[in-house]
Amino acid sequence: MAEAPAHEPPKPPPTLPDAELAALREAGRAWSGAPGRPQGGAEVVPDLEVTETRGRPGEHYVRVVRSQTQGFENVAPGWLEATPRATQPTTDMGRFRRRLRTLILGPPLSSSRVLHERxxxxxxxxxxxxxxxxxxxxxxxxxxxxxxxxxxxxxxxxxxxxxxxxxxxxxxxxxxxxxxxxxxxxxxxxxxxxxxxxxxxxxxxxxxxxxxxxxxxxxxxxxxxxxxxxxxxxxxxxxxxxxxxxxxxxxxxxxxxxxxxxxxxxxxxxxxxxxxxxxxxxxxxxxxxxxxxxxxxxxxxxxxxxxxxxxxxxxxxxxxxxxxxxxxxxxxxxxxxxxxxxxxxxxxxxxxxxxxxxxxxxxxxxxxxxxxxxxxxxxxxxxxxxxxxxxxxxxxxxxxxxxxxxxxxxxxxxxxxxxxxxxxxxxxxxxxxxxxxxxxxxxxxxxxxxxxxxxxxxxxxxxxxxxxxxxxxxxxxxxxxxxxxxxxxxxxxxxxxxxxxxxxxxxxxxxxxxxxxxxxxxxxxxxxxxxxxxxxxxxxxxxxxxxxxxxxxxxxxxxxxxxxxxxxxxxxxxxxxxxVEAGGQQTTEVPTEPGKIHPVCIVPVDQLNNVAFQSMAMARSLSDQVIAVHVCFNPDHMALLRARWDAWGNHVPLVIVESPYRSVLRPLLHYIDAIDKQITDGTLVVVLPELVATRWWHQLLHNQFPLRVKAALLFRPGTVVVSVPYHLQRHRHKEADREAL
Amino acid sequence: MPGFTPHHILVPVNGAATDEEAVRFACRLALRPRASVLAVTVVEVPRGLALSRVENAEVAAAEQILNRAEEIGKDYEVEVKGEILQAREAAHAIVDEIAAREIDLAVVGLTYRERFGDFYMGKTVPHILQHAPCRVFLLRLAAPH
The missing domain is CATH 1.20.1740.10 (Amino acid/polyamine transporter I)
Known part of the structure; x- marks a missing residue:
């Protein structure tokens, strides 16, 4: 087992250079005037010390979910320290690799042991x-x-x-x-x-x-x-x-x-x-x-x-x-x-x-x-x-x-x-x-x-x-x-x-x-x-x-x-x-103040299913301007998708790009470029639906298109990519087997 | 307990002398098959205060008790998870937690106490024995001579 970390008392904050201090204060002023997002949904506790009220009427009790049980130790407000539990792998392959690594190199050592290791x-x-x-x-x-x-x-x-x-x-x-x-x-x-x-x-x-x-x-x-x-x-x-x-x-x-x-x-x-x-x-x-x-x-x-x-x-x-x-x-x-x-x-x-x-x-x-x-x-x-x-x-x-x-x-x-x-x-x-x-x-x-x-x-x-x-x-x-x-x-x-x-x-x-x-x-x-x-x-x-x-x-x-x-x-x-160049870069591709960001979302879709629905919902939560794009070379598929879209109620405009040369990625990227040219005061956000299989070899059975799009957009300046995963669950496979039988 | 293999074990701890023995016993039981061990400590909140209002010192003391239980788990390479409950009465909270967590064995430590010349178990243990929806293993320390 790795050792439990022992944290030192907090150090006094360092003195920042005047120029940096002025720049940060200026940025802070711009943020303080930014409008807040509409409230809704669950509130989270960043320090992870969550309390849940449980029990029967008249016999309530409070369960304190300790940050330690989640792999963190609360050092001070806003300061958590990862315990060995937080570094434990969760997959079988990860655990095997960890065991092998520990066998060869020994268990990980906490930073607090630096002096001891000397x-x-x-x-x-x-x-x-x-x-x-x-x-x-x-x-x-x-x-x-x-x-x-x-x-x-x-x-x-x-x-x-x-x-x-x-x-x-x-x-x-x-x-x-x-x-x-x-x-x-x-x-x-x-x-x-x-x-x-x-x-x-x-x-x-x-x-x-x-x-x-x-x-x-x-x-x-x-x-x-x-x-x-x-x-x-x-x-x-x-x-x-x-x-x-x-x-x-x-x-x-x-x-x-x-x-x-x-x-x-x-x-x-x-x-x-x-x-x-x-x-x-x-x-x-x-x-x-x-x-x-x-x-x-x-x-x-x-x-x-x-x-x-x-x-x-x-x-x-x-x-x-x-x-x-x-x-x-x-x-x-x-x-x-x-x-x-x-x-x-x-x-x-x-x-x-x-x-x-x-x-x-x-x-x-x-x-x-x-x-x-x-x-x-x-x-x-x-x-x-x-x-x-x-x-x-x-x-x-x-x-x-x-x-x-x-x-x-x-x-x-x-x-x-x-x-x-x-x-x-x-x-x-x-x-x-x-x-x-x-x-x-x-x-x-x-x-x-x-x-x-x-x-x-x-x-x-x-x-x-x-x-x-x-x-x-x-x-x-x-x-x-x-x-x-x-x-x-x-x-x-x-x-x-x-x-x-x-x-x-x-x-x-x-x-x-x-x-x-x-x-x-x-x-x-x-x-x-x-x-x-x-x-x-x-x-x-x-x-x-x-x-x-x-x-x-x-x-x-x-x-x-x-x-x-x-x-x-x-x-x-x-x-x-x-x-030096990277550190001195002054201009940004996306505005640095929340109030100045006006996202325009593009959602590439293959079919109208749960994977697409959740991605479009995410896109709509970010912006009112959402476009769904389907690049296709099969006329039957195009017609079927259009029919389903109409039945759904056309809540998001669908653009079908027909690709007679059967290339999907290039036409999609060109379409994104074309939309980007129209955006003068907004930020282009590509929301990518991603299907994630339960086993690594199942993943090979699926189209790796989102990965290719992500890789292509990584080098496209000013484009934000949001990945919306859809994890397949094992019991659904069992149900599918039963249905098949 | 022939024929019975626990999967989820709960050990109430309160910093008493019985804690260590109870946690060690639970860890030994958890070794085969690998069962989960939950050490629970209850901070009793007076009726005049809101349930969520607990003094930091009390939480720190509870943390210390749970840390010790987790340390014992490391000796056996069993992961002991610690949990703090805040309740009006410890016994009710423990029983409810047993039900909520689908615990199948509670290991309860008990010191030998006497009241008015008779053996006395307190209020918490009898309540657990009476109401817990799972098997309960009562571990009483040796009586003084």
Whole structure:
């Protein structure tokens, strides 16, 4: 069962802008002079607290029909709150769908649980940091692979300086984002910071870059996680695309279940990964100190051409920069916490800052630990397609818990693998694979929030503002899942084809965010700007350099960002223009004062039966000017209808439009157009009789003409469509059966 | 009650100790087949006042009683609908409501009371027992030692 809503006390009304207030008062004055409708019929109680007098003469009693029994709770006069009963479906199909939905996603959560659904630091760390933390799983390897081109000497001499620069960069970016979080306690993603300080276009550029990167993060992390599985089970290659898409769908479903549930599901793998890496590093250090393992050299098993082994100074610098840019993948995901401040429990910004600090510290420790381990213990550098390939982390885990991996007959083997050591080795492997697969979760947390902010500012469709049943931004989650699945399908889940596009956008967003903070410090000179400004300026410069280097090193594929980002920005701007136009629309198609509306009703009729009678009655209650129209191509039918109409007494003028070409809709629409031309001071109302069957398949047996008319009139300006349904009842079918028998 | 399956069960509630047990009993009966349970509380209006004139505090108290009954229903996954009646005398209103709603079983809770040394059922319960056009299940709490 869904929870009962708990309502808050009414908030004081907000102060309206003067212009809006004046316009509303003017409209109100016009309404106050409007003539009222003639009284008649039953009076309704809008608050639903109805009393019925019942009982026998002399023994009357009053039955209070509570709004609660009708699915609503009375909060205050004129204010009802829908209870779970009001959201219950009433049809069998609806109930089945609801049960299925509840089974998959869980029961709907009341809005009052928003704060409860937020994450504490322990849950937030895995949800918002799995991307950043998992990045260290492949950052070192990326550097080593680039440096290997220059030979073993370059690997051992350049690895540590690159590591130091990247570690410093992680610290600087984290410190910069700590400033951002404090400055933007309601959510300080790159989009918001850039938009606020550099203008909307800069904000949209940052937003588009982030959007691209979030989609790529999902695709890349799932595909690279599957790489790990495939390295253990080569046969898994056959199901690659299907399995990757299935993982994305599973992560999406977990996120649709709400933030807390996602936190519960994803917490364990991330913490296991942290534990596994730290344990590996600590055991290796211990074994080095005690002398049970010895440093070995790096061995390269890559096809390297002769010309690359004798590199000149300039090329070495370029190689160093490329290695550095590849290693900067360790920074991806750091911005997630500042994007998701509102996912934290109160005090949000303080919890977010603490979590960011913990995440930054862990990233630096793990990255440095793995990199130094690689430097000291030596690695066997192979292409991921090589059957002897093992990741840098697994090689270090082998050093720590078993013994160095060896390539025997084209396969990686562990000579002394047995007992606890083997279990720990497998644990490291499983934890690494799990965290790589689940790194996508950070994107599922932040992408919908980014789209919420875009939609809030009317740069994205309003649908992205809506919280789903489980208080998650469902539409954003679904859109991310769809796009990443498409990407996986198009690139067949191939990481090497996806990776060139990856991590470029994120550095562009970093740079714009840091630049925004620099401008903010300069403009506002708030408390602490003396420390904050240089920090953000250094962050901006460093991330900009990384952006340039990353983009340059991934040429020509990186040029696609020049197509994606401007296209996305143009789309966002076009959406914004539409919303601005829609909001600024001043003219109306129907008068806005009741006294000025003079309806002229047209009722399309097929036969003179109850369906037509009730529609004509409704039309007559709205206006004295009612025309019944019958479009027909059968002369016998025309004559019969005319005879019946005369017998009825011609209470409504009937116009028969003969259609020799047997088209019904077009002549009807043309007739409506023709009548509309005659109306100078009135509003055209088309009253549509609609027969509704009891079962969905019965509906298929009836003419869908009213639906077609409705669809056609939807786009006709100034036309009001009133649908008058006539619901068939089941017992009437039984009567018909009896009559037939 | 062999051979009898209730479809519409009414439980009068008034905030007494018997309410919970009576509603729980009704919910258990309603489980198979799925019967509807209507918890009714009556606000007695003095003759000097119009029937529709009831103090907000009294309605709030009645709402609270019914909310509790509805909560109990959730324990059994039975939908308990709460209804407030305003009447001069509770007993008459309950009997009329049983007839109007076509109730086939009324579960009435009763506490053990004594008056002048004798067991005393009050006025409402005997009236229901005597006039209700349906089966009545009387649930008396244990007598004190």
């Amino acid at each position: 994450l504490n630091k322990i849950r937030a760390l895995p949800v918002l940091s799995s991307d950043a933390l998992s990045s260290v799983a492949y950052a070192t390897e990326q550097i080593v692979l680039v440096l290997a081109v220059a030979g073993a000497t370059a690997v051992s001499t350049d690895l540590l300086p690159i590591m130091a620069v990247i570690a410093a960069l992680i610290v600087i970016v984290c410190l910069s984002y700590r400033q951002t979080i404090k400055a933007y306690p309601q959510g300080g993603g790159s989009y918001i910071v850039a938009k606020d300080n550099l203008g909307p276009v800069a904000g949209l550029v940052a937003g588009s870059a982030l959007m691209t990167d979030y989609i790529l993060t999902v695709a890349v992390s799932v595909a690279s996680g599957y790489d790990q599985i495939q390295s253990v089970f080569p046969a898994a290659a056959h199901y690659r695309v299907f399995a990757c898409i299935a993982v994305v769908v599973l992560i999406a479903v977990a996120n649709l279940r709400g933030l807390r549930q996602a936190g519960n599901i994803f917490a364990a793998p991330t913490y296991f990964f942290i534990f596994a890496i730290i344990l590996t590093v600590v055991v290796n250090v211990f074994r080095l100190i005690t002398g049970s393992i010895h440093p070995t050299g790096t061995s390269i098993h890559l096809p390297i051409t002769e010309s690359f082994t004798d590199l000149g100074g300039m090329l070495l610098v370029l190689l160093f920069l490329k290695g550095f840019s590849s290693g900067c993948s360790a920074l991806t995901g750091i911005e997630a916490i500042s994007d998701g401040i509102l996912a934290f429990k109160v005090p949000e910004w303080r919890n977010a800052r603490t979590t960011l600090t913990i995440m930054g510290t862990l990233c630096v420790i793990m990255f440095c630990g793995i990199t130094i381990g690689t430097e000291v213990l030596g690695v066997s550098i192979r292409n991921s397609a090589d059957p002897c390939y093992q990741s840098v982390i697994l090689q270090q885990a082998a050093h720590a818990f078993t013994s160095p991996l060896q390539c025997v007959n084209g396969h990686a083997v562990f000579p002394n693998a047995a007992g606890l050591g083997e279990v720990l080795f497998i644990f490291v492997g499983v934890a690494t694979t799990a965290v790589l697969l689940l790194a996508a979760n950070t994107s599922f947390s932040d992408f919908p929030r980014l789209f919420f902010f875009l939609a809030r500012d009317e740069y994205a469709p309003h649908q992205f503002r809506r919280l789903g049943d489980r208080l998650a931004y469902s539409n954003g989650i679904i859109m991310l899942a769809v796009f990443s699945c498409l990407l996986l399908f198009i690139f067949q889940g191939d990481v090497t084809r996806l990776i060139p596009l990856y991590a470029i956008g994120v550095f562009l967003a970093f740079t714009l965010s840091q630049a925004g903070m620099v401008v903010r410090w300069l403009k506002r000179r708030e408390k602490g700007w003396h420390h904050g400004l240089p920090l953000n300026a250094v962050g901006m410069t460093m991330t900009f350099i990384v952006f340039l280097v990353t983009a340059a090193s991934k040429l020509p594929e990186s040029l696609i960002i020049l197509i994606i980002v401007p296209s996305a920005v143009s789309l966002f701007l076009a959406i914004h223009r539409h919303y």
